[in-house]
Each structure stands twice: as structure tokens, then as C-alpha cells.
Amino acid sequence: MSTVDNTPRWLAVAALAKIKNGAYSNLQLNQLINEHRMDRRDINLLTNMVYGVIQHRLTLEFWLKPFVRHPHQLDPWVRELLLSALYQWQYLDKIPQRAVFNETIEIAKVKGHPGIRRFVTGVLHQMDRSGLPAFDTIEDPDERLSATYSMPVWLIQELRQQLGATKMEAIIASLNQPAKQSLRVNTALSTVSDVTTALTNDGLTVEPSQISPLGLVVTDGQAINTEAMRYGMFTVQDESAQLVVPALNVQPGDRVLDACAAPGGKTTQIAAQLDVDAGGEVVALDIHANKVRLIGQNAARMHVADRVAATELDARKVQTQFDDENFDRILVDAPCSGLGLMRRKPEIRYEKQLQDSLNLQKIQLAILTAVAPTLKKGGIMTYSTCTILQQENQDVIAKFLADHPEFELQTTPTEQDLKADRTDKTLSIYPDDYLSDGFFIACLRKK
Known part of the structure; x- marks a missing residue:
């Protein structure tokens, strides 16, 4: 088996191809993480890529469209490979473009035939030479918002009608920001102060919720891996x-x-x-x-x-x-x-x-x-x-x-x-x- 099969990039492409066919993203991710031995850094990259491509899918498809005549006729894994390359290139600043392109081409080479490798290589190099299309080239304002924020047109129109244009755009812009890791303290067993101390002693960075008096927000570290979580001192729950x-x-x-x-x-x-x-x-x-x-x-x-x-x-x-x-x-x-x-x-x-x-x-x-x-x-x-x-x-x-x-x-x-x-x-x-x-x-x- 090639080492490509176990990289976060290939596993992300495999997961995305299945998710497009109706699988739930969290279930696919959990299955892959359980089946492959990965360190925390690779798990984070895998998770980031899967959720990132899903989150920005309409934006990524807009960028890809000028370079692939019929993108939906591609094998699902080839399409997801190109979209994931675009996501890394445009959204993951710490990964050099050269590394993204090289591994994308390597995956195409190992998983496909020589024609797929040449096709993927050509698309990546053409995107690099020509640059990606700008959102302001889209004439229809709702289609432009849809591509910019990767949000379906019907939802943009419905939110504008119900809440006004300013609130609608504030909402759809905010939805592409990372979700917070929020916890609710179990008052049957503990206190906010005790949970904060326990998590801080485990090396996590924790701050109080501004919304719920029982809430805590973890800004660094993984709360689900702690003894306090296993013992039931808190549960994972959104602040709202x-x-x-x-x-x-x-x-x-x-x-x-x-x-x-x-x-x-x-x-x-x-x-x-x-x-x-x-x-x-x-x-x-x-x-x-x-x-x-x-x-x-x-x-x-x-x-x-x-x-x-x-x-x-x-x-x-x-x-x-x-x-x-x-x-x-x-x-x-x-x-x-x-x-x-x-x-x-x-x-x-x-x-x-x-x-x-x-x-x-x-x-x-x-x-x-x-x-x-x-x-x-x-x-x-x-x-x-x-x-x-x-x-x-x-x-x-x-x-x-x-x-x-x-x-x-x-x-x-x-x-x-x-x-x-x-x-x-x-x-x-x-x-x-x-x-x-x-x-x-x-x-x-x-x-």
C-alpha cells in the first residue's frame, strides 16, 4: 500500500467523496480516525480539510469552474481532490502552495491512471498561471453572495426578506468562522470554578461564556479527552x-x-x-x-x-x-x-x-x-x-x-x-x- 493512502489529504478526499453521496461528515471522520493511526496534528488537518471543503463548497466550485468544463462529470474523488487542493491553497496559510500541489498530483498518480494525473497537473498549473476568478465578475447580486459565502441562494433571499439585507449578510458571513468549543458545567456534580481549575490543570485554556452562566469556552486544548469529561463534571453543549x-x-x-x-x-x-x-x-x-x-x-x-x-x-x-x-x-x-x-x-x-x-x-x-x-x-x-x-x-x-x-x-x-x-x-x-x-x-x- 502506498503511503499516500494514509495521509490526511487522501483520507480527506475519500471522506468528502462519500459525504457527497449522503454520508454524514462527523460519522465519516470518526470512522477514518478510528481506522488509521494518526497523531493529533494529522487529525486536526484531516478535520480542517473535510469541514473546510464542505463549508466553502460553492466558493470552491466557482473557482474551479473556468478550468474544468464539466466538473460534475468527473469521478467524485477527482472533483473532491481538486476542491481540497483549492481549499488548502486559499485558506490554509501555513501550508506552502508547492506542498499542496505536489501531494495533490501524487494522490492523482497513485489513485488514478496516467490520464488523471496529467489532467490534475494541468488544472493546478493553469489555475496558478491564470489566477482564480473574482466574485465581482458575477452580475446577479444573490449569486455573487452565494459564491462569496458558499450559501444557497434560496436561504440568502429568505433571510433578507425576514431580517433585512444587513442582518442577512452578517449572519451568512459569520457562519464561515470556526465553531467554538463550548461546555456546560454539570451542577449536579461540580461548579464552574472547579471545572475551570480541572481543565486548566490539564493544560487547557478556558474562559467563561458571555451567554450562559454555566458555560465555558475552551480556546486551546481538547476537553473531551479529559478526566473531568469522563467523570461527568461537564458536557459538550453550545452556549445558545x-x-x-x-x-x-x-x-x-x-x-x-x-x-x-x-x-x-x-x-x-x-x-x-x-x-x-x-x-x-x-x-x-x-x-x-x-x-x-x-x-x-x-x-x-x-x-x-x-x-x-x-x-x-x-x-x-x-x-x-x-x-x-x-x-x-x-x-x-x-x-x-x-x-x-x-x-x-x-x-x-x-x-x-x-x-x-x-x-x-x-x-x-x-x-x-x-x-x-x-x-x-x-x-x-x-x-x-x-x-x-x-x-x-x-x-x-x-x-x-x-x-x-x-x-x-x-x-x-x-x-x-x-x-x-x-x-x-x-x-x-x-x-x-x-x-x-x-x-x-x-x-x-x-x-
């Missing part, structure tokens, strides 16, 4: 996601329904606020048995399993197992398009269409409608999504309230008093606001 549970205002003796719970990050955050001796319990639902097991595993790792009842059940059928006015609090962290996660999961931007949001709206409304009778009078139901389109956010709440006059919308609270000057009672966190995930949170009180 940490805002959802505090909005429920959970009390120690509450009976709580987490209607769409997997993988259990918010379930364990709820459970940490409960007192089992006072009757506190969170019923965590998911429709898939394997995900219910995952909720249980996460609850055990976070030392809150005695307060978590992980249950296999479609939230739309909740009344088949639970009586009316059964719960003090209900969380509906609804299935959504996930467009607020594009910084962390870049392939989402190419997979979704507006119709997906409209289809999901029906499911979101069905879940809210199904669980609403099980909430006690005076109880709080919090609805959240990790998307940034109003079809799945404000529109869902408006439709629900129109059909359920027994509920009233309350102002979503945050412990850091975020967006205190907003006029909406709901809370929308956009990816450019704090460089965290996009999130929407609404609090509904049953009269």
Missing part, C-alpha cells in the same frame, strides 16, 4: 442551547416532560435542578429505542439517572401514556431544519430547502398540540429550535396560540439579560450575535 432549560424555571420537586429529548443534553440540564427526594423527575421521550438508550447513558455519565425516566414514545402520542395536567413543566425542543447549526454542521446548508421548514412546521405544531393538555394550569411550556427561519419559530408560536387561547406568551428570560432591549417576547439568537449556534426560545404559560 444552554439558554433553553433556564427559561423553564424548573423547581426541585417538579415533574417535567422533555418531549423530544435525545441525545439528552437538555434532559440532564433539567435533571441537575431536580431533587429526587422532593419528587423531582424528568420524563425524556424519543421515538427511537437506540436514542432512548443514549439518553440513559448520558444521564448515567452525568450522575442524574435517578431523576430521569427515558421513554420510547412519539411525543405526538403522549396522551396515550400520560393524563391531562400531569406535568409542571414541558420542554418541546422540536425537530427542526437545524439551520442555526451551519457553522458546526456545514453540510446542512446544501441539504435543506424552504419546503423542509414548512413540512417541519406541521410536525412542530402537532407536538405542541399533543403535549399541551398534559401541562398543569399555571405551568410553563418552553418551545425551542436550533433554526433561524420564522416558519419554524415565530410562525409556529403564532399558529399555536391562535388555536390555544388557554396559553399566553411570556417574555423568555435569560440569566445574563441577553437582548434586554428587544421588543419580542420570544428570544432569537442568530449565529452572528455571539458566534454561537442560532436558536429560538418561546415560553408559554397555561392560564
